[in-house]
Amino acid sequence: MSGSAYGTTAIALVIMATMLIGAFALRLSRTTSDFYVASRSVSPWWNASAIGGEYLSAASFLGIAGLILVYGADMLWFPVGYTAGYLVLLVLVAAPLRRSGAYTLPDFAEARLESRPVRLIASVLVVTIGWLYLLPQFVGAGLTVRLVTGAPAWVGGLLVASVVVFSVATGGMRSITFVQAFQYWLKLTALAVPVLFLVIAWQADGAPTTGSGPPAFPGRTTVTVTDGVRVTVVDPVAAVVDGTVDGTAYDHEPVTLDAGEHRVAPDTELTFAAGATVPHAESLRAISNDLWSTPLTGAGGRDHPVYATYSLILALFFGTMGLPHVLVRFYTNPDGRAARRTTLIVLCLLGAFYLFPTVYGALARLYTPDLLLTGRADTAVLLLPERLVGGVAGDLLGALVTAGAFAAFLSTSSGLTVSVAGVLSQDVLRGSVRDFRVAAMLAVVVPFALSLLATSIAIADVVGLAFAVAASSFCPLLVLGIWWRGLSSTGAAAGLLVGGGLATAAVSATIAGVDRGGWAGALLAQPAAWTVPAAFLVMVVVSLRTPSRVPSGVGRTMVRLHAPESVALEH
Amino acid sequence: MSDQQPRRVRIVSPRTRATRSATGRPVSREIGEQTIVGEVYMGSLVRVQLRLAIGILLIFTVLLGGLPLLLLAEPQLADVQVLGFPLPWVLLGAVVHPVLVLGGLLYVRQAERNEHDFSEVVR
Numbered sequence: 001m002s003g004s005a006y007g008t009t010a011i012a013l014v015i016m017a018t019m020l021i022g023a024f025a026l027r028l029s030r031t032t033s034d035f036y037v038a039s040r041s042v043s044p045w046w047n048a049s050a051i052g053g054e055y056l057s058a059a060s061f062l063g064i065a066g067l068i069l070v071y072g073a074d075m076l077w078f079p080v081g082y083t084a085g086y087l088v089l090l091v092l093v094a095a096p097l098r099r100s101g102a103y104t105l106p107d108f109a110e111a112r113l114e115s116r117p118v119r120l121i122a123s124v125l126v127v128t129i130g131w132l133y134l135l136p137q138f139v140g141a142g143l144t145v146r147l148v149t150g151a152p153a154w155v156g157g158l159l160v161a162s163v164v165v166f167s168v169a170t171g172g173m174r175s176i177t178f179v180q181a182f183q184y185w186l187k188l189t190a191l192a193v194p195v196l197f198l199v200i201a202w203q204a205d206g207a208p209t210t211g212s213g214p215p216a217f218p219g220r221t222t223v224t225v226t227d228g229v230r231v232t233v234v235d236p237v238a239a240v241v242d243g244t245v246d247g248t249a250y251d252h253e254p255v256t257l258d259a260g261e262h263r264v265a266p267d268t269e270l271t272f273a274a275g276a277t278v279p280h281a282e283s284l285r286a287i288s289n290d291l292w293s294t295p296l297t298g299a300g301g302r303d304h305p306v307y308a309t310y311s312l313i314l315a316l317f318f319g320t321m322g323l324p325h326v327l328v329r330f331y332t333n334p335d336g337r338a339a340r341r342t343t344l345i346v347l348c349l350l351g352a353f354y355l356f357p358t359v360y361g362a363l364a365r366l367y368t369p370d371l372l373l374t375g376r377a378d379t380a381v382l383l384l385p386e387r388l389v390g391g392v393a394g395d396l397l398g399a400l401v402t403a404g405a406f407a408a409f410l411s412t413s414s415g416l417t418v419s420v421a422g423v424l425s426q427d428v429l430r431g432s433v434r435d436f437r438v439a440a441m442l443a444v445v446v447p448f449a450l451s452l453l454a455t456s457i458a459i460a461d462v463v464g465l466a467f468a469v470a471a472s473s474f475c476p477l478l479v480l481g482i483w484w485r486g487l488s489s490t491g492a493a494a495g496l497l498v499g500g501g502l503a504t505a506a507v508s509a510t511i512a513g514v515d516r517g518g519w520a521g522a523l524l525a526q527p528a529a530w531t532v533p534a535a536f537l538v539m540v541v542v543s544l545r546t547p548s549r550v551p552s553g554v555g556r557t558m559v560r561l562h563a564p565e566s567v568a569l570e571h
Numbered sequence: 572m573s574d575q576q577p578r579r580v581r582i583v584s585p586r587t588r589a590t591r592s593a594t595g596r597p598v599s600r601e602i603g604e605q606t607i608v609g610e611v612y613m614g615s616l617v618r619v620q621l622r623l624a625i626g627i628l629l630i631f632t633v634l635l636g637g638l639p640l641l642l643l644a645e646p647q648l649a650d651v652q653v654l655g656f657p658l659p660w661v662l663l664g665a666v667v668h669p670v671l672v673l674g675g676l677l678y679v680r681q682a683e684r685n686e687h688d689f690s691e692v693v694r
Contacts (some may be wrong), residue, residue, distance in 0.1 A: 076663035084635065088673050091624040091678050207655075294649045295642050295659045337686075340679050347675045351668030358664040459670035462690075483621050552628055554672050555610060562617050 005060055006399035007148035014186070014406045015163055021179045022167040042339055046181050048345035053180030055082075055346075056187050056353055057133070057412035058140030061405050063103055063460030064354075066377035068361025069368070070284050072292035075361070078460055079354035081316025084465075086169055086350060089321040090343040095336035096325065096482045097563035103328055104422050112481045112549040115489035119495045123427040125473050126324040128504060130420035131447045132466040133323070136459040138451035140378065141409040144431045147379050148402055154452055160406075161448045164413045168421065169437040177332065180415065183407040184349060190404020191356040194385045194397040198363055201388045208366060212290035215369040219274045223370040228266040231279040232286060233257045238276065243268025270373075275385055281375030292365065304522040307529065312464060315528030319467030322474030325415035328422065335565045360384060378459050381405070417443045454511065464526075465507040472531035473500035476539050482561055484543075488550045491543030498537020503527050582604050616689045620682060634670070638662065 014447070060082060067075040102108040105126055110119040138157035145156030167179065200207075200371045208218075214234065225243070236258050241250040246264035257279060266268070272278075280286035291297040320326060333339040364371070364380035367387050371377045380406060384399035420438055420443035430434035473496050480487045480495075506527035523530065543550070552556070626645055642659060651658040 073657075073663075075660055076660065080635070080663050080667050083580075083671055084631065084666060087629065087631065087678075089676050090675050091627050091682075095682070293657055293660070294646075296639060306639060306643060310636075313636065313639075337683065340682065344675045344679050347672045351672055355665060358660070362660075482616070524605050558617065559609075559613055560627060562613065562620065566686070566690040 001255035002215055004148055006395045007402045010399035010403035011406050014403045017181050018410055044342040047332055047342045049181035049184045050177045050348040051346045053184035053411045054325055054415035056408055057136050058408050059460040059463035061408040062140055062378045062381050064357040065381045067460050069364040069380050070377045073295040077312055080464050083350045083354055084317050086347050088317050092477050092570055093321050094339045094343045098330050098333050098334045099561050112557055113489040113492050118489050118493050121493055124422045125500045126423045127420055129470050130416045131467050134416050134447035136462040137409045137413045137449050138448050140459050143379055144405050157448055157451050160409045161444045162415055164417050165440050165444050168417045168440045170510035180411045183411040186407045187404045188353055190400050194401055195356050195359055210289040210365050214288050216277045217272045217276050218367055221370055222269055223273045223373055225264045225268045228403055229264050231262050232280040233259055233279045235277055240271040278369045280372050283375050300541050303500025307522055308526045311526035311529035314532055315389055315468040315471045318475040319471035321478055322470030324419035328419050344506055386517055468528040469503040471528050472503035472535045476535045480539055485554050486543050488543040488546045490546040490549045493541045494542040495535045495539030498538045499531050503531040612693055619685050623681050
């Protein structure tokens with residue numbers, strides 16, 4: 001069997017396991033409540049595994065390693081932020097949110113603020129964040145299927161979209177819980193087992209480090225450019241070319257690429273000698289290895305690295321609580337105390353998982369620098385086992401990583417689809433199980449279509465932007481709603497509109513590829529540092545000016561949010 | 572009319588739960604009915620829990636948020652090697668995660684203690 005056959009088998013097995021577990025749980029799923037929140041009968045360990053399974057997306061599994069490969073030390077904040085976000089969620093919202101007894105974020109908004117308009121704004125934001133987060137999952141699936149089988153990019157996205165719609169529409173939340181708990185452990189295994197072999201292979205290779213020069217090919221390397229790419233060469237580099245470069249066709253001829261830009265046509269093979277400097281895809285900023293390994297050197301591919309770092313930290317730390325698929329999970333805890341314990345287990349599970357992407361990213365800088373040329377950095381995790389271990393063992397480990405990646409696309413997409421479909425079916429349709437199924441279709445179609453247009457995005461970057469929107473809208477709503485009696489419905493609406501609106505605008509400009517130079521570019525690329533404070537400020541100031549719009553039942557709501565379950569309240 | 576002085580009565584705290592619950596309405600009922608007394612009790616719990624949350628967040632703001640500033644002020648720290656790897660990579664790649672779990676553990680224990688104390692008082 002070839003490497004691609006192993007990979008294809010792995011993908012098929014993950015999909016089958018997902019469907020089978022889903023179908024098994026379907027027999028247990030009876031009511032609308034089962035559909036949305038598994039009737040709140042899931043134990044903390046199951047629930048924590050499911051949260052971990054749902055949370056660890058394409059960005060965590062593939063994207064972080066890809067960003068570390070390209071930009072180095074500053075990207076280490078991604079895994080830190082993804083975990084720390086759960087600590088912030090734990091201390092600020094976990095238990096009160098569960099006690100609020102709402103199904104979705106819009107439910108919470110309506111219960112706390114007693115206002116339909118605020119609910120509608122929250123619904124629109126859930127759908128926006130959900131779509132923004134689903135988009136990179138489909139892109140990642142496309143990349144993976146293409147790498148493994150050579151099929152066009154849309155095949156992977158379509159595959160994930162279909163499986164997700166099927167399992168969500170038939171099983172609802174109950175089946176999703178079991179599927180995702182399984183997928184967390186699959187993902188952890190799929191990164192942890194190969195990493196042992198990779199580190200042993202690295203040691204056997206003499207444990208090389210990246211050194212200080214520009215990234216170089218570790219051995220004689222043939223790079224196949226399938227899509228065509230524009231590359232930047234700093235120092236002239238020799239290559240044997242089979243295909244077309246700068247409009248000239250070559251047939252296995254030696255060519256010297258001079259300093260400057262070069263166009264490499266689709267289906268061109270470039271062979272470089274060991275130690276040759278790697279030409280960079282134009283879309284990635286080339287950096288030398290000593291800048292790569294040092295934080296705050298501007299190596300993040302961005303100007304103003306200190307601002308960018310703090311803004312990213314803010315987005316990730318405070319965005320997690322505002323992710324729609326994360327919050328839905330908390331309603332499946334039996335009570336507030338269980339919600340806290342679940343979150344604590346989640347912290348352990350995430351901490352264990354996030355040890356690995358960093359190792360992959362650093363090894364990728366050493367052993368797969370050709371991805372800097374093709375611009376496909378997000379595939380580094382999938383390629384490393386084959387490159388570094390090789391043989392049948394390498395193929396098998398590669399298949400395991402592919403399986404893990406597919407688990408990541410499926411689980412995150414399912415969770416997001418449940419949340420987006422939940423909101424669509426309740427606020428746009430009429431909320432029956434049948435409407436839920438229609439809504440699941442709607443939830444998936446839009447981001448899938450977008451993924452066909454945006455194929456060259458960095459997965460973890462777009463997910464970072466989804467966090468920025470969540471941090472600028474739902475974070476202030478939840479924090480102020482839970483801890484401050486004075487939040488008025490007008491204040492909440494204004495804050496959601498200003499924070500969510502500004503962040504969405506900045507994010508759209510970045511994805512559309514508006515110029516990234518200077519301060520303006522830095523502020524747009526990492527908006528959280530100014531949009532989060534703006535949202536808080538607007539919510540507080542407007543609330544203080546509209547005290548009459550503080551809901552009359554706020555006292556009762558606060559009691560419900562904060563009173564421990566051990567106190568039997570008489571009403 | 573008696574010109575007899577009323578008998579002198581000493582008032583002390585009963586210090587027993589049984590006596591106290593027999594003397595009047597339980598606080599949980601005050602809370603449930605949202606009387607002023609209830610609001611005072613609830614408000615105190617919310618304040619204690621909020622103080623705890625802010626305390627934990629402050630600790631991590633200093634620990635994690637201070638890291639980039641520290642590296643900015645002392646760039647040579649980035650060259651320090653721990654077990655053959657640069658210090659920032661070791662800190663951000665591995666050390667943070669157990670520290671975050673520890674922070675979560677401390678928070679959950681203290682938050683549950685606060686709630687336990689509260690339910691003891693209002694019973």
